[in-house]
Amino acid sequence: MPQPTKGPRLGGGPAHERLLLANLATALFTHQRITTTETKAKRLRPLAERLITFAKRGDLHARRRVMRIVTDKTAVHLLFTEIAPLMAEREGGYTRITKVGYRKGDNAPMAVIELVLEPVNPKPKSAKKPAAAAAPAAAPVEEAVVEEATAEEVVEAPAAEAAEEAPAEETAGEDEAK
Numbered sequence: 001m002p003q004p005t006k007g008p009r010l011g012g013g014p015a016h017e018r019l020l021l022a023n024l025a026t027a028l029f030t031h032q033r034i035t036t037t038e039t040k041a042k043r044l045r046p047l048a049e050r051l052i053t054f055a056k057r058g059d060l061h062a063r064r065r066v067m068r069i070v071t072d073k074t075a076v077h078l079l080f081t082e083i084a085p086l087m088a089e090r091e092g093g094y095t096r097i098t099k100v101g102y103r104k105g106d107n108a109p110m111a112v113i114e115l116v117l118e119p120v121n122p123k124p125k126s127a128k129k130p131a132a133a134a135a136p137a138a139a140p141v142e143e144a145v146v147e148e149a150t151a152e153e154v155v156e157a158p159a160a161e162a163a164e165e166a167p168a169e170e171t172a173g174e175d176e177a178k
Helices: 014-031 036-055 060-069 074-086 128-177
Strands: 033-036 094-101 109-115
Touching: 014 033, 014 036, 014 074, 014 109, 033 036, 036 060, 036 074, 036 094, 036 109, 060 074
Parallel strands: none
Antiparallel strands: 033 109, 094 109
């Protein structure tokens, strides 16, 4: 179990904070984006990402661990059947927090926390030493392929030339017979 945070809790005691974050996670999975205060969004992010990681595993034990926190069965069903398959290719960073200004009544800083549902675009690996080591290893493989292709062409070429010569001889023989 993760160690509880030190300092003031959101709203009240630790039990109230746990329930508040569970309700925020339920709303996030149900609506895919919610507007809340920056502090609550920052506290919700690690919890939501851990629950999505459990959902990506997809087994019964993971479902039961998620059900300990999120007690709404429809939200858990949405998480496991719709959200987790969309996050299958993504290795992390399932949520995005965007600051949207200040609340009118008490001037609290507000933020939108949303699920990142766009498909992931893998970045090309840009490591100088491994890329240099991979280039020489790839070159002999290409040369071997070229050598095999030329050997096949050499074998096929005489057969193709013989096939071309044979019809020419037959037509020549037919012309002489006439």
